[in-house]
Amino acid sequence: MKKGTKTQGIVERIDFPNKGIVFTEEGEKVIVKNTIPGQKVEFFVNKVRHGKAEGRLMEVVEKSPLEEACDCPHFGICGGCVYKSLPYEKQLDLKVNQVKKLVEDAVKDKCEYEFLPAISSPLQNEYRNKMEFTFGDEYLDGPLALGMHKRGSFYDIVPVKECKIMDEDFRTILKVVTKYFDEKGVSFYHRMRHEGYLRHLLVRKATKTGEILVDLITSTQIEKLPVNEKELLEGFAKVLLKEEYKGTIKGILHTKNDSLADVVKDEGTETLFGDNFFYEEIMGLKFKISPFSFFQTNSLGAEVLYQTAREFISDSVSNGDSKDEALNEVLSDKVIFDLYSGTGTIAQMMSPVAQKVVGVEIVEEAVEAAKDNAKLNNINNCEFIAGDVLKVIDNIEEKPNYIILDPPRDGIHPKAIEKIIDYGVDHMVYISCKPTSLARDLEILLARGYKVDKIRCVDMFPFTANIETVALLQRVN
Numbered sequence: 001m002k003k004g005t006k007t008q009g010i011v012e013r014i015d016f017p018n019k020g021i022v023f024t025e026e027g028e029k030v031i032v033k034n035t036i037p038g039q040k041v042e043f044f045v046n047k048v049r050h051g052k053a054e055g056r057l058m059e060v061v062e063k064s065p066l067e068e069a070c071d072c073p074h075f076g077i078c079g080g081c082v083y084k085s086l087p088y089e090k091q092l093d094l095k096v097n098q099v100k101k102l103v104e105d106a107v108k109d110k111c112e113y114e115f116l117p118a119i120s121s122p123l124q125n126e127y128r129n130k131m132e133f134t135f136g137d138e139y140l141d142g143p144l145a146l147g148m149h150k151r152g153s154f155y156d157i158v159p160v161k162e163c164k165i166m167d168e169d170f171r172t173i174l175k176v177v178t179k180y181f182d183e184k185g186v187s188f189y190h191r192m193r194h195e196g197y198l199r200h201l202l203v204r205k206a207t208k209t210g211e212i213l214v215d216l217i218t219s220t221q222i223e224k225l226p227v228n229e230k231e232l233l234e235g236f237a238k239v240l241l242k243e244e245y246k247g248t249i250k251g252i253l254h255t256k257n258d259s260l261a262d263v264v265k266d267e268g269t270e271t272l273f274g275d276n277f278f279y280e281e282i283m284g285l286k287f288k289i290s291p292f293s294f295f296q297t298n299s300l301g302a303e304v305l306y307q308t309a310r311e312f313i314s315d316s317v318s319n320g321d322s323k324d325e326a327l328n329e330v331l332s333d334k335v336i337f338d339l340y341s342g343t344g345t346i347a348q349m350m351s352p353v354a355q356k357v358v359g360v361e362i363v364e365e366a367v368e369a370a371k372d373n374a375k376l377n378n379i380n381n382c383e384f385i386a387g388d389v390l391k392v393i394d395n396i397e398e399k400p401n402y403i404i405l406d407p408p409r410d411g412i413h414p415k416a417i418e419k420i421i422d423y424g425v426d427h428m429v430y431i432s433c434k435p436t437s438l439a440r441d442l443e444i445l446l447a448r449g450y451k452v453d454k455i456r457c458v459d460m461f462p463f464t465a466n467i468e469t470v471a472l473l474q475r476v477n
Contacts (some may be wrong), residue, residue, distance in 0.1 A: 344370030
């Protein structure tokens with residue numbers, strides 16, 4: 001198949017994360033993203049390397065028998081959801097089967113393990129507690145728009161005012177902010193010309209407390225503003241505070257960002273109203289969250305994920321006894337390492353049953369947040385260290401009796417995983433947000449004397465291609 005070919009084919013299956021395996025009438029195989037098994041699609045071949053072809057989806061010619069009517073008007077245009085037209089159970093099966101295949105290919109016949117049924121997200125809609133919107137226009141020289149990037153476009157913005165996976169208060173804020181700046185005639189930041197004022201809008205909301213944080217991200221190009229910047233920002237805060245919400249506005253912020261990259265970056269933040277943080281609760285613990293600190297985007301799903309990890313730890317030490325009793329008895333004089341600890345959620349969850357928990361995280365802001373949250377929850381047996389796991393663990397005096405791993409999407413650095421294995425702990429729990437990285441790391445762990453005991457998927461991201469996986473590993477050699 002040649003580059004530049006426009007043709008059609010049937011989607012046979014989806015490989016992680018959203019790679020549709022399409023076969024043409026001539027039997028040629030092409031990878032086409034953002035498709036669903038059973039669809040007949042038209043695509044444009046835009047890449048051919050080493051005999052492998054990739055195509056860009058042009059049109060769904062025939063829907064899949066698996067699909068049903070979609071309740072989101074933005075689906076297929078916005079670059080967010082991939083499986084919004086699939087019933088939830090079917091999309092969950094699709095993602096779980098992708099993980100199963102990756103794990104089976106990694107483990108092969110090296111050990112027997114239990115693949116437990118997946119756990120659904122407690123909420124399928126309105127589950128996201130954080131959204132980053134971009135200012136722009138829907139089409140060239142069109143009116144001001146605020147929303148998500150159009151699928152496959154660097155420039156065009158989709159005003160996702162009816163998005164189903166974000167909270168109702170987010171939709172209200174989106175409409176209010178767009179209307180305000182459009183009426184004021186304020187320009188958005190042109191990503192190619194690097195000119196303009198409005199860049200992004202960051203909105204976060206706690207599921208348990210209902211507290212909302214709104215952060216407007218702009219450039220410092222104030223010369224062409226229609227009004228004084230101070231007056232503009234004061235009006236921005238006022239129109240937000242006039243609206244009614246299910247939750248409560250905890251803080252309204254303004255962040256300056258002159259970075260050339262199209263990312264949200266903090267180059268100075270001022271508070272226009274209230275506080276520059278809010279509180280969320282997970283498993284009875286309280287967490288202070290700032291606009292740029294990491295926190296799971298699905299609060300109720302995070303509780304399920306961490307409960308699953310805790311259950312795996314209990315199973316590994318219980319020996320048939322009561323799990324809670326086993327945790328206290330077996331781990332009460334033990335040291336637990338929580339590597340890639342983020343804001344310390346897992347570390348604090350394990351602190352009541354351990355002598356000490358040591359968390360290591362490369363993002364310094366997350367480490368400071370972890371320390372603050374530990375104080376907030378009156379926890380004094382957690383130590384949080386800022387640094388790269390690869391370098392930091394050489395300098396930790398304590399030796400772990402148990403290790404919990406929750407690495408970033410790319411998984412664990414090969415040299416770091418060797419150092420982790422050298423501790424020789426009997427059990428590890430590995431939490432993964434990218435199953436391809438998990439599969440790669442499992443191959444290394446199996447080759448170095450560990451076996452997989454059990455695996456369970458936890459869906460934190462309904463209608464998207466992503467899913468979390470928890471694996472329990474046991475040392476056998």
